[in-house]
Amino acid sequence: MNVKQSDMMGGLAKGLRVIEAFTAETPRLSISEAAEISGLDRATTRRCLLTLAEHGYCAYDGKFFTVTPRVLRLGTGCLASMPLPRIVQPWLDQLSEHIGQSTSVAILDGAEIVYVARAAQRKVMSIALMPGSRLPAYCTSLGRVMLAALPETQALELLNSHPLQPRTAHTLHDIDALMTELARVRTQGYSAVDQEVEQGLRSVAVPVKNARGIVVAALNTGLAASSEPMASVIETYLPSLQQVSRELRGVLS
Amino acid sequence: MNVKQSDMMGGLAKGLRVIEAFTAETPRLSISEAAEISGLDRATTRRCLLTLAEHGYCAYDGKFFTVTPRVLRLGTGCLASMPLPRIVQPWLDQLSEHIGQSTSVAILDGAEIVYVARAAQRKVMSIALMPGSRLPAYCTSLGRVMLAALPETQALELLNSHPLQPRTAHTLHDIDALMTELARVRTQGYSAVDQEVEQGLRSVAVPVKNARGIVVAALNTGLAASSEPMASVIETYLPSLQQVSRELRGVLS
DNA sequence: CCGGATTTGTGCGATAATGCAACAAATGCA
DNA sequence: TGCATTTGTTGCATTATCGCACAAATCCGG
Numbered sequence: 311m312n313v314k315q316s317d318m319m320g321g322l323a324k325g326l327r328v329i330e331a332f333t334a335e336t337p338r339l340s341i342s343e344a345a346e347i348s349g350l351d352r353a354t355t356r357r358c359l360l361t362l363a364e365h366g367y368c369a370y371d372g373k374f375f376t377v378t379p380r381v382l383r384l385g386t387g388c389l390a391s392m393p394l395p396r397i398v399q400p401w402l403d404q405l406s407e408h409i410g411q412s413t414s415v416a417i418l419d420g421a422e423i424v425y426v427a428r429a430a431q432r433k434v435m436s437i438a439l440m441p442g443s444r445l446p447a448y449c450t451s452l453g454r455v456m457l458a459a460l461p462e463t464q465a466l467e468l469l470n471s472h473p474l475q476p477r478t479a480h481t482l483h484d485i486d487a488l489m490t491e492l493a494r495v496r497t498q499g500y501s502a503v504d505q506e507v508e509q510g511l512r513s514v515a516v517p518v519k520n521a522r523g524i525v526v527a528a529l530n531t532g533l534a535a536s537s538e539p540m541a542s543v544i545e546t547y548l549p550s551l552q553q554v555s556r557e558l559r560g561v562l563s
Numbered sequence: 564m565n566v567k568q569s570d571m572m573g574g575l576a577k578g579l580r581v582i583e584a585f586t587a588e589t590p591r592l593s594i595s596e597a598a599e600i601s602g603l604d605r606a607t608t609r610r611c612l613l614t615l616a617e618h619g620y621c622a623y624d625g626k627f628f629t630v631t632p633r634v635l636r637l638g639t640g641c642l643a644s645m646p647l648p649r650i651v652q653p654w655l656d657q658l659s660e661h662i663g664q665s666t667s668v669a670i671l672d673g674a675e676i677v678y679v680a681r682a683a684q685r686k687v688m689s690i691a692l693m694p695g696s697r698l699p700a701y702c703t704s705l706g707r708v709m710l711a712a713l714p715e716t717q718a719l720e721l722l723n724s725h726p727l728q729p730r731t732a733h734t735l736h737d738i739d740a741l742m743t744e745l746a747r748v749r750t751q752g753y754s755a756v757d758q759e760v761e762q763g764l765r766s767v768a769v770p771v772k773n774a775r776g777i778v779v780a781a782l783n784t785g786l787a788a789s790s791e792p793m794a795s796v797i798e799t800y801l802p803s804l805q806q807v808s809r810e811l812r813g814v815l816s
Numbered sequence: 817c818c819g820g821a822t823t824t825g826t827g828c829g830a831t832a833a834t835g836c837a838a839c840a841a842a843t844g845c846a
Numbered sequence: 847t848g849c850a851t852t853t854g855t856t857g858c859a860t861t862a863t864c865g866c867a868c869a870a871a872t873c874c875g876g
Contacts, residue, residue, distance in 0.1 A: 317855095319614045319833070321574030321863070326618065329637050337644030342823055351865050352824080361572045365579065366673075377641040379672040379679075384582050385638020386695040388630040391590030399691050419632040420619075426632075427691075430683060438652050438680075441693045442639040570825095572863070574833065595853055604835050609854075 321358075324350055328358040329367070329381060338374040389441055394527060395427040397561060398518075402429040402529075405554050409547055411531045414439065415518065418456040421468045423447050426527070445507065448474055448488055449481050451515035452528040454501040458492045459517055459525035465492055481506040500551070502544050510535045514544055516551045520562040529555055574611075577603055581611040582620070582634065591627040642694055647780060648680040650814060651771075655682040655782075658807050662800055664784045667692065668771065671709040674721045676700050679780070701727055701741055702734050704756040704768035705781040711748040712770055712778035718745055734759040753804070755797050763788045767797055769804045773815040782808055 331339060331347040339347070345355035359375050362368040366380045389395060398415045406413045406429035413431075416423040422444045439445075447453025448469055457465045466489065474483040482488050495501040500516045507513075515530035531547050584592060584600040592600070598608035612628050615621040619633045642648060651668045659666045659682035666684075669676040675697045692698075700706025701722055710718045719742060727736040735741050748754040753769045760766075768783035784800050 317610050317613045318617060319574040319578060319610050321572040321833080322578030322611060322614050323618055324864095325572060325575030325578065326620065326637065330640060332640050332644050334640075334643035337646070340823075341825095353826085353865060354863085356824080357570050357572050357863080358575060360570045361575050364571060365576055367579065377644065379641065379670060379677045381641040382638040382672075382677060382695045383697070384579065385635040385641075386697070387583060387585050387587075388632065388634040388638075389695065390587035391585050391630065393590070395691070417632060419635075424632045424635060428693075438648070440681075442635050442642065442695060444636075444639070574863080577834095593853075594855095605854075606835065606856085607833085610833080 324348070324354055325358045325361065328355055329362070329377065332375075332377045338376050340374055344375065385442060389426065392426060394562070395441060398427050398527075398529075398558060399429070401554050401558060402427055405429070405531075405550060406431050409531060409550050411533045411547070413529065413531045414452065415527050415529050416450075416452040416456075417527045418447060418453070419444075421447055421472045423450055423453045423456065423528070446472065446475075446477075448472075449477055449483075449503070449506045450530075451501040451503040451513040452530045454492060454495050454503070455515045455517045455528040455530075456525060458495040458501070462489070462492075465489070477507055478505055478509050480504060500544070500548055502540055504540050505535055512540065512543060514547050514551060516548070516555045518555050518562070519559050521559065523559075526562060529558070577601070577607055578611045578615065581608055582615070582630065585628075585630045591629050593627055597628065638695060642679065645679060647815070648694060651680050651780075651782075651811060652682070654807050654811060655680055658682070658784075658803060659684050662784060662803050664786045664800070666782065666784045666804075667705065668780050668782050669703075669705040669709075670780045671700060671706070672697075674700050674725045676703055676706045676709070676781070698760065699725065699728075699730075701725075702730055702736075702756070702759045703783075704754040704766040705783045707745060707748050707754040707756070708768045708770045708781040708783075709778060711745045711754070715742070715745075718742070730760055731758055731762050733757060753797070753801055755793055757793050758788055765793065765796060767800050767804060769801070769808045771808050771815070772812045774812060776812075779815060782811070 327348040327350065328344055331344045336343070336347065341352060341356045341359060344359060345352040348355060359368055359370070363370045363375065367378060368375045369378050394415070394417070402413050402415060411431050413429050414425055415427045416425045425439055425441050425443045427441060428439060445453070447457055457468065469485055469488060476483040482491060500514060502514050504512050511532060512535050513530050513532040515528050517525040518527040518529050520526050529551055531551060533543070580601040580603065581597055584597045589596070589600065594609045594612060595605055597612060598605040601608060612621055612623070616623045616628065620631060621628045622631050647668070655666050655668060664684050666682050667678055668680045669678045678692055678694050678696045680694060681692060698706070700710055710721065722738055722741055729736040735744060753767060755767045757765050764785060765788050766783050766785040768781050770778040771780040771782050773779050782804055784804060786796070
């Protein structure tokens, strides 16, 4: 559909940008700060914030604004309305128990992966991942599996659209090296990542396809790095992951 | 602050109502359906949806709209910006491991509780709870602890504002009985709920206070119902919960 | 306590959104 | 099929919002 200016609502788009200005790094914002982050006029930002506050999405102490749990309703409505999490959760639970490791299913949103379901076994990562959590796609096994499923030009575009900040000493952060790795992931059908997201964390991921063979998500297991060679880790867990992926293919439309 | 009409942005408020029209029950909406749910004019709803689609919050297949993971960013930005989850998570993990049961921390949002952190041990509930998940406050141990901390008039108002649908045969759904129960919770300092949320699920909750003694959240453990009397369940788990609550009080501002 | 700097609040004209009504296209139904 | 109803889209007068510029308030170092 062609985009018509007459069918756009500026106020809504601006308000959403203001909401997105609130992040973990900047949880409390004054009007000016929110205006600067969102790139909007102060007057407009102020009206957005007052509107949000009036409707319970923000709290205002006369100086700073903070978002309230009411905002969560916007996002979790989405998670709840997504059939994928509910469908995969039982498989995840069973898989996690079977292999004794945490497992997750994520989807791709731009250059980021979004966890939609998780079965935690023990804590491996420093940060607590949960449905809705985001990580950059380029350095995660889940992300690479889904990037590899895209047309190369599109993958390249996504990788170029964001700076590839190395997260550990092992993180691949060279575009060419990443594209080569994606090609490898594509041919071998899985991705193994060794401490590229976080020191001490390894993971193995496989694509999750729907009945038509389209990659709609990725499934992984994350485990603590050990002296064991990565190859034997893959040998241990890959078959289970692949089997669950095959089974999911039958139940996903 | 007085609410001035000139400082409100109708478009933003309308758009948010449209986003909230998407729920688990109604994940795919046509323009007319969204208009009816949100109570807005079809033309306005259409403009909202097209705007949302244009900015990646919605997908449109020419007939139906669905929200995209992009919307999650709105809510999880809030979760991530909340210090409470990060602070309580380590305590939750430790407590969960110690008592061998799932534990959760939730806050109150209107008449609902919102889970902000969770340490799952084994699956007890039929639905997968996660940070951001919501349940009615009146029938949960977490909710009752927080309702009991409110002024009685306010608690009564919240209880009256929503229909008290019994969820199981055990669910208290009489206002007077609930207010009596809240008084009991207030004096005894904890809430125990036996299969009022879901058949086969019990839980015990205690308030979580900040350094100033204000109840800011609630902490609970959920376990499978057994033949064991509720009193002995409470005896088993309450002390651990109370100790964690005491320790949290020192670290919460 | 002062003066400059930054932030917040507010008229106002230009501009854009609103909601009604009308209409066409799609859908349901007998 | 043919009629009735719902749904998507458009035009338009009314009404509200935008962002600029300016006033008021607040902050802050000396």
